[in-house]
Amino acid sequence: MNFFRRSAVLGSRGLCFSTLNAVRAMSSSGGPTPPFTTLSVTHPANHITHVELHRPEKKNAMNKAYWSEMVDCFNQIAEDSECRVVVFSGAGKIFTAGIDLMDIAGDLLQPKGDDPARIAWYLRGIICKYQKTFSVIEKCPKPVVVAVHGACVGAGVDLITACDIRLCTQDAWFQVKEVDVGLAADVGTLQRLPKAIGSRSLVNELALTSRKMYSDEAKSCGLVSRVFPDKDSMIAGALEIAGEISGRSPVAVQGTKINLLYSRDHSVTEGLDYMATWNMSMLQTQDIMKSAQAVLEKKSPKDVIFSKL
Numbered sequence: 001m002n003f004f005r006r007s008a009v010l011g012s013r014g015l016c017f018s019t020l021n022a023v024r025a026m027s028s029s030g031g032p033t034p035p036f037t038t039l040s041v042t043h044p045a046n047h048i049t050h051v052e053l054h055r056p057e058k059k060n061a062m063n064k065a066y067w068s069e070m071v072d073c074f075n076q077i078a079e080d081s082e083c084r085v086v087v088f089s090g091a092g093k094i095f096t097a098g099i100d101l102m103d104i105a106g107d108l109l110q111p112k113g114d115d116p117a118r119i120a121w122y123l124r125g126i127i128c129k130y131q132k133t134f135s136v137i138e139k140c141p142k143p144v145v146v147a148v149h150g151a152c153v154g155a156g157v158d159l160i161t162a163c164d165i166r167l168c169t170q171d172a173w174f175q176v177k178e179v180d181v182g183l184a185a186d187v188g189t190l191q192r193l194p195k196a197i198g199s200r201s202l203v204n205e206l207a208l209t210s211r212k213m214y215s216d217e218a219k220s221c222g223l224v225s226r227v228f229p230d231k232d233s234m235i236a237g238a239l240e241i242a243g244e245i246s247g248r249s250p251v252a253v254q255g256t257k258i259n260l261l262y263s264r265d266h267s268v269t270e271g272l273d274y275m276a277t278w279n280m281s282m283l284q285t286q287d288i289m290k291s292a293q294a295v296l297e298k299k300s301p302k303d304v305i306f307s308k309l
C-alpha cells in the first residue's frame with residue numbers, strides 16, 4: 001500500500017517545479033497525510049521525500065499516534081525505491097515541544113501490571129517501543145536531513161540526533177528538557193548526543209541542567225552544520241543538500257550512511273572489516289562505471305540515470 005500523498009508540487013514523480021515553488025509548498029502544506037494524523041509526507045522533487053511533523057496547534061507535541069506513525073512512515077520510506085533522501089521538518093511556529101505531556105499520563109504514569117515485575121516489564125516494553133520511533137530514522141538507509149526552526153524540546157533532541165544532517169534557523173533553540181519533567185532522557189539523546197557533539201562536558205551540562213542552547217552555540221559545538229536566517233531559506237538549503245544527495249548513486253549514498261553509522265559505533269579495525277565485506281558486493285554495481293564515465297566526461301553525477309535501489 002502506498003499511503004504517501006503525492007505532493008501538489010509534483011503531479012507525479014518526475015515533474016519537478018522550481019526550488020522556490022517547492023519551498024513555498026513545503027512551508028504551507030495542507031495537513032497530515034492519511035492514514036497519518038501527525039505527519040505530512042510529500043514529494044517536493046524527484047527522489048526526495050519530505051516528512052513534516054504536523055500538529056502545529058499543539059506545537060508538534062508527540063502524542064501516542066505519533067510514536068507509532070513514525071515507525072510506519074520510515075519503514076515505508078526504507079522500502080520505497082523511488083526515495084533516495086528525506087527532508088524532515090516541523091509545521092507551524094516551532095519544530096516540536098517534545099513528548100505530549102497530556103498524553104503520557106495513561107501509559108507511563110499509570111502503568112499496567114499486577115505486581116512490580118509485571119509493571120516493570122510493561123514499562124520496559126513501552127520505552128523500547130518509543131526508542132524505536134527514532135531508531136527507525138537511523139536504520140533507514142536513506143539519509144535524513146532535519147531542518148529545525150524555533151524550539152526543539154525534549155524528545156525533539158532525541159529525534160534530531162538520529163538524523164544524518166542537521167540544519168537550523170537563527171531563532172532555533174534546543175533543550176534536553178527531560179530532567180525538568182522528572183526523568184532521564186530514555187529515547188536516544190543520552191546515547192546519540194555525545195556522538196554528535198565533541199564536548200562531553202557540554203553534553204553533561206545540557207542534559208543535567210536542561211538549559212537552552214541557541215543556534216550559534218549549536219553551530220559552534222557541531223550539533224548543526226548550518227544556520228539559516230529563516231525557515232524558507234533553511235528549507236531551500238535542505239532541498240539543495242537533498243538534491244545533491246539524490247543526484248548521486250543510491251548504492252554509494254546508502255552504503256556511505258550505513259558504514260558511517262557502523263564505524264561510529266565500532267573500532268576502526270571493525271569498521272574497515274565491515275566496509276570490506278560491504279563493498280565486496282557493492283563494488284559490483286554498474287553505478288561505478290556510469291559515475292566514473294560522467295566524471296571523465298566532466299558531467300555532473302546528476303546527469304547519470306541510476307537504477308532504483
Ligand SMILES: CCC/C=C/C=C/C(=O)SCCNC(=O)CCNC(=O)[C@H](O)C(C)(C)COP(=O)(O)OP(=O)(O)OC[C@H]1O[C@@H](n2cnc3c(N)ncnc32)[C@H](O)[C@@H]1OP(=O)(O)O
Nearest residue numbers: 057058059061097098099100101102127130154155177178
Ligand atoms: C518513554 C518516554 C520517552 C520520551 C520522553 C520525552 C520527554 C520530553 O519530551 S520532555 C519535554 C516535554 N516538553 C515540554 O516540557 C515543553 C512544554 N511546552 C512548552 O514549554 C511551550 O509550549 C513551548 C516553549 C514549546 C512553546 O510555547 P508557546 O507559548 O509558543 O506555546 P504554548 O501556548 O505553550 O502551547 C500552544 C499549545 O500547545 C500545547 N503544548 C505545548 N507543548 C506541549 C506538550 N509538550 N504537550 C502537550 N501539549 C503541549 C499547549 O498546551 C497549548 O495548547 P492549548 O492550550 O490547547 O492551546
